[in-house]
Amino acid sequence: MARSVAIFVTCIVDQLFPKAGLAMVDVLERLGFEVEFRSAQTCCAQPAFNSGYQDEARAVALHFIDTFADAETIVVPSGSCTSMITHHYADLFAGDSKTMERVNALTPRVFEFSQFLLGQPNLDSLAARFPHKVTYHDSCHALRELGLKDAPRRLLGLVKDLELVEMEAAEECCGFGGTFSVKFAQISGAMARTKVDSILQTGASHVVSLDSSCLMQLRGALSRGGHKVETLHLAEVLASRG
Amino acid sequence: MSAPDSAIRQTLADANLQLAIYSNTGRFKDNRVKAVAPDQLPEYQDLRTRAAAIKRHTLAFLDVYLLQLENAVNDNGGKVIWASTGEEAAEFIVKLAKDRQANLIVKSKSMTSEEIQLNERLAHNELEAVETDLGEYILQLAGQRPFHIVAPAIHMTRHDVADIFTEKLGVAHDTVIENQAMTARRVLREKFLTAGIGITGANFLLADSGAVVIVENEGNARLTHSAPKIHIAIAGIEKLIPRTRDLAVFLDLLGRSASGQTLTSYTSIVTGPRRKGELDGPEEFYLVLLDAGRTKLLADPDQRESLQCIRCGACLNACPVYRKIGGHNYPWVYSGPIGKVITPALQGKENNAWLPFASSLCGACGEVCPVKIDIPGLLIKLRKELVRSDPADRSAFRVWAWLMRRPVMYGLAGRIGRTLLRRMPLGFNFGPLAAWRSERDFPAAPSKSFRDCWKERKK
Amino acid sequence: MDSREVILERVRRALGRKPGQKPLPPPEPLLRVSYRSPAARLALFRSRLLGTVTVVPEYSGVYAVVEKLLDGQTAVASGHPYLRACELGKLAGVFTDPEELRNACATAGAGITSAYCLLAETGTIVLRACPDEPRLISLLPPVHIAVVPQDRLLTNLDEMLSMTPRPVDEDSSAMVLITGPSRTGDIEQFLVRGVHGPGEVHVVIVQGKTPPL
Numbered sequence: 001m002a003r004s005v006a007i008f009v010t011c012i013v014d015q016l017f018p019k020a021g022l023a024m025v026d027v028l029e030r031l032g033f034e035v036e037f038r039s040a041q042t043c044c045a046q047p048a049f050n051s052g053y054q055d056e057a058r059a060v061a062l063h064f065i066d067t068f069a070d071a072e073t074i075v076v077p078s079g080s081c082t083s084m085i086t087h088h089y090a091d092l093f094a095g096d097s098k099t100m101e102r103v104n105a106l107t108p109r110v111f112e113f114s115q116f117l118l119g120q121p122n123l124d125s126l127a128a129r130f131p132h133k134v135t136y137h138d139s140c141h142a143l144r145e146l147g148l149k150d151a152p153r154r155l156l157g158l159v160k161d162l163e164l165v166e167m168e169a170a171e172e173c174c175g176f177g178g179t180f181s182v183k184f185a186q187i188s189g190a191m192a193r194t195k196v197d198s199i200l201q202t203g204a205s206h207v208v209s210l211d212s213s214c215l216m217q218l219r220g221a222l223s224r225g226g227h228k229v230e231t232l233h234l235a236e237v238l239a240s241r242g
Numbered sequence: 243m244s245a246p247d248s249a250i251r252q253t254l255a256d257a258n259l260q261l262a263i264y265s266n267t268g269r270f271k272d273n274r275v276k277a278v279a280p281d282q283l284p285e286y287q288d289l290r291t292r293a294a295a296i297k298r299h300t301l302a303f304l305d306v307y308l309l310q311l312e313n314a315v316n317d318n319g320g321k322v323i324w325a326s327t328g329e330e331a332a333e334f335i336v337k338l339a340k341d342r343q344a345n346l347i348v349k350s351k352s353m354t355s356e357e358i359q360l361n362e363r364l365a366h367n368e369l370e371a372v373e374t375d376l377g378e379y380i381l382q383l384a385g386q387r388p389f390h391i392v393a394p395a396i397h398m399t400r401h402d403v404a405d406i407f408t409e410k411l412g413v414a415h416d417t418v419i420e421n422q423a424m425t426a427r428r429v430l431r432e433k434f435l436t437a438g439i440g441i442t443g444a445n446f447l448l449a450d451s452g453a454v455v456i457v458e459n460e461g462n463a464r465l466t467h468s469a470p471k472i473h474i475a476i477a478g479i480e481k482l483i484p485r486t487r488d489l490a491v492f493l494d495l496l497g498r499s500a501s502g503q504t505l506t507s508y509t510s511i512v513t514g515p516r517r518k519g520e521l522d523g524p525e526e527f528y529l530v531l532l533d534a535g536r537t538k539l540l541a542d543p544d545q546r547e548s549l550q551c552i553r554c555g556a557c558l559n560a561c562p563v564y565r566k567i568g569g570h571n572y573p574w575v576y577s578g579p580i581g582k583v584i585t586p587a588l589q590g591k592e593n594n595a596w597l598p599f600a601s602s603l604c605g606a607c608g609e610v611c612p613v614k615i616d617i618p619g620l621l622i623k624l625r626k627e628l629v630r631s632d633p634a635d636r637s638a639f640r641v642w643a644w645l646m647r648r649p650v651m652y653g654l655a656g657r658i659g660r661t662l663l664r665r666m667p668l669g670f671n672f673g674p675l676a677a678w679r680s681e682r683d684f685p686a687a688p689s690k691s692f693r694d695c696w697k698e699r700k701k
Numbered sequence: 702m703d704s705r706e707v708i709l710e711r712v713r714r715a716l717g718r719k720p721g722q723k724p725l726p727p728p729e730p731l732l733r734v735s736y737r738s739p740a741a742r743l744a745l746f747r748s749r750l751l752g753t754v755t756v757v758p759e760y761s762g763v764y765a766v767v768e769k770l771l772d773g774q775t776a777v778a779s780g781h782p783y784l785r786a787c788e789l790g791k792l793a794g795v796f797t798d799p800e801e802l803r804n805a806c807a808t809a810g811a812g813i814t815s816a817y818c819l820l821a822e823t824g825t826i827v828l829r830a831c832p833d834e835p836r837l838i839s840l841l842p843p844v845h846i847a848v849v850p851q852d853r854l855l856t857n858l859d860e861m862l863s864m865t866p867r868p869v870d871e872d873s874s875a876m877v878l879i880t881g882p883s884r885t886g887d888i889e890q891f892l893v894r895g896v897h898g899p900g901e902v903h904v905v906i907v908q909g910k911t912p913p914l
Contacts, residue, residue: 009692011646015656016685018692037696042646048639050603052625056643063647091619140604173562177602182677184245184600189681190254190566191602194264220682266890285733295728303724305712318869324705376896377887395887403888423885423893430897435807451867461840461883461898468836468875479708486868487730490859501886505823505858508898509878511868519832521799523874533708541715 004034006071008064008110010081010212011043013233017212020233024077024113027238030127031120040067044076046084049092050178058092065089065102074110077235079142079210082112087145112142114151114210114234123158129242131161135204137195137218138171139211152210152234159237169198176217192221199229206230208237245596250571259397263568266396270559273502274610283498293491294614297550300449300482301540307449307482308531314452318513320527328358331530335360335441335474336367338528342472344369344438348430350456350463351375352443353391353553354476354532356575357588360441371441372433374462376426383410389569391576392500392555397568430462440466440524444477445552446492447529450485452513454529457496459507473514473524478532480540480549486511492552495612499554535588544623548583550613557607557617563600573597579607579617586624592631598624656691663687732859742821742854743906749824751881752902756851759909763787763848767813770846770903771795774810777802777842781815781833784848786912789813802835812838812899816849819904822857823880826904829868830875839879845899850907 005028009021025035045060064085068074076082086107093099117123136156142148156164175181175191182188195218199207205228209215212233219231253259278286300307312322325331339347347364349355349371361382364371373382377395381388384406388394395403404417413425434440442463446455454475456463467473483492489511497503514527539545558564558578569577573594574585582601586594598621607617629636645652662670664687671679678684690698713720737745747754755766760783767789775794778784790797795813796805806812817829826847830836839845855861858878868876883898894900 011652014692015660016687018688018690018695021692022695037693039693039696040649042649042652045646048643050622050625051635051639052622052627052629053636053639053643054626056639059643060646140602140606144605144609171606173602173604173606175562175602177604179674180599180602182674184563185677185681186247186251186254187563187566187600188602191562192682194562194566216685217682219685220678223683224681262889269890289731292728292731299725299727302716303718305709305716305718305720306724308709308712318874322705324703324708326704326707326711330704374897375887376885380887393887393890396890398888400888400891419888419891420893422888423896427896431807435803451869453869459883460885460887460896462896464836464840464877465897468840479712484727485730486866487732487862488727490730490732490862493858505825505878505880507879507881507884509880510875511877512875513869514874516874517831517872519872520830520874521802521832521835522837523830523835531708533704533711537708537711537715540712 003032004036005073005075006036006038006068008041008044008068008074008076008081009037010076010078012216013077013212016216017233020077020212020235023233023235023239024075027117027126027235028075031122031125038067038071044081044084046081047178049084049088054092061089061092062099065106068106069102072109075113075116076110077113077210077233078212079112079139079146079148080213082110083141083145085110112146112148112210114155115146115148117155118151126158126238128158128238128240129160130237130240131242132206133163133165133204134206134208134237135165135167135199135202136170137174137207137209137214139209139214140173142210143171148210155234155238156208161242162237165202165204167198167202169195172198174214174217176213181217189221192217193225196221196225196227200227204229206232208232208234210234245600246571250567253568253571254566258399259568262397262399264565266393267559267565270393270501270555274499274556274559277498277502277504283494289491289495290612290614293495293612294550296483296488296491297613300484301480301546301549304479304482304540307484308479310449311447311452311482314450315513315529318452320452320514320529323528323530325530326533328532328534331358331476331532332360332363334530336364336369338472339369339439342438344472346433346437347371347439347441348374348433348437348466348470349441350443350458350466351378351394352441352476353575354443354478355441356388358532358534360476372430374430374434374466375460376423379426379430380406387570387575390555390558391553391578434465434469437470439472439474440470441474441476442466444475444481445496446483446489447477447481448486448511449482453486453511454513455489456510456512457506461508464508464510467510467512468523471524472526472528473512474528474530476530476532478534479536496552496554499556499610499612539584539587542587545583545587545620547615548580548587548620550615551580551584552613554612556610556612560606560610562602562604562606580615583617583620583624591624591628595628595631598628653691653693660687660689660691664689732863734856734860734863737821737856739851739854742856743851745821746819746824746854749822750902750904751824752904754904754906756906756908760787760907760912763905763907764789764792766905767846767848768792771811774844775808776811776813777805777809777838778813779815779834779838782914783815783850783912784813786914787848803837806837806841809842811844811846812840812842813846813848814839816847816853817876818853818855818861819849820855820857820861825858826879826902827861828877828879829873830877831873836875840898843895843899844901844903845879846903846905848905848907850911854906
């Protein structure tokens, strides 16, 4: 019997980058998983939490908890949303022992996509091929809160004909930062351009990341600068057969 | 008060300044990474944990340690001056200077004195206070405040310095950095040898020995606390650590975090005054202990952690926002991530409401903090307090939260939004979308969301 | 109420504590002292000091080494018994007269001190200000020469702190850790030595028997 995983397709992937979500499904199925999408899902609550709206964040987080309470494994195509759930739900519900029990029961079963994949024994069966020069952007929460530095790189290493070139500013923030990107658009834009310069220096044709929000920021800055570099979610690279 | 948008725009548009900020902070940042790497300092993470624990402990029993410190200072023959405000601190210094007829005061770098605008207050009383750290001296001549907590003049070039020296000191225009440093040595040496009072800051206060610890590279702090007849150290009450032995942990972290140095050139552990038979050193020693809002922070369980700061500047060098906007666009002397936390706390939240929001919450600051201050977490907590006063924003998030608990409505709203964007790809150019587009392109909206695709797939 | 009481009262209120209430003990101090042989310490110190190291087999050789280091410059030597035993006061151009200390230091080409100890891991000279070892000798002249017996060479700061619980006492108002020359990078991060203190540091490490002090 195929093992089953529930996916949490983050709101930004759902609404703006469905291809990344579909690619994740493709990869998971290729590894033999039965993928379940719970239609009640919406958002992890991070926008409200980061903006200081704790009550609103709690309400939405509870909705997430209700939606996924009985899921055995939950895979998320985002470091940032995963970290919101696994690290910051505890901040949100500190002092509410009843909910904390549910949070503690849920969070060990929530995995960021690359984190989850790396635990799989049959990664060879992916048979991914991507004949391009690629550079990898460390999204901040995946890197600093989840400690995901090697996992995505190791996965990229499995892709046939893919050349990974590290950029100098790989660990620097792209400048997205949720509402920061519009509240402080000029600073956010300047940060993105620094990142773009670093990407361009590698000569890569694609920049890959775990977070569609960072990719949206980078893509917007690349295209505004008239650069041809494309942005891809890691799942899209792993789903590719060249 | 909102962000100084036009000043920030100017900074961002100044290519030379951008390069100076980015490359200078970059060097500090890289040096730090090397200095704390496992092959250099395998116990780094353990040291951070211990340093944080010692600071937390000291703050939790600060009343006891303050009294212990005062006793030790008295035993050494010095005197503690308690100042609940910057004004009180300045009043004491002015009165002492007048009493002792010391009109010339030399100062070594002290962010605490910057914080209370000591120089301005002294000048107001016809006392000449001369900054002696090279960077601070240049800034004092230029009439600017520090650009960076540790490296005050990183925004300036040798050409700027040549201009300033020629204008203010009347020396020939010289852009050779060695010569500029030697000009400062010559001018300031004279001041050291004639000043009646030397004022230093303090990196640490040792409760058990009543000593002030001052960390520096130039030797100007040593001259400041050794040459004049009176040494005044000014320090916030949070600078305490319990024991001299705790320096083993803190000195290992401070220099490395600040500039990648294992130890800076000079670490002074001083008590004044000179002991019987000593041939030099100050004859009088005063330690000014400053509150100036710190007890308010101490009382706030959400923000107390920020008092652990040892002012190493690592968070500035790591911060992608600081590295763009530089130090002078922050409203107060403390810039960068830690400035975003302590400025609202010490200078008023409402006045500085924009600061905690001017962060992408990337977490780089928390990662490098040697005393493990969770700066991103503190920013979120400040945001929580500040959003209370923004009703429009709040309503928007209420609607958002309502929608996010109703999947069907959420799906519908998404479809409407995407359809409108597709019909008018450059329309709706106001609010957040306009702000986004002012700097970047917005992606083309797909006709189907993931959930739409999923439904079709399952059919 | 004076400011002292005001601040202490605010602190206690912030912490919910009463006057006289006992604190918990502080976390255990961490002192990392690992044994290194004298030879290993010497090699390490040599590699870490940002300056020259000269090793002298016995104290009678110090005079000649210092004479060479001075190369005809004037100098001020502290009254430290170890330096006196090495008879450095007999060197031409070396002042030891404390009456003129400040002026002498301000004009001399070099300052000669001994040291409380040396720290191998960081290349550090530790000075304790005391009647025999004034502060300005290692500070005002452009060159600092420290003459130190090898048995004062410790492994690191932690070792020094473990044997010196109080860095200052009734004889000493200050302790200074000197790690290399005075330097600044304040202009364009360009390194300049000797901006305020000595731009050159020389350490003479003396082996063999201690001289009669």
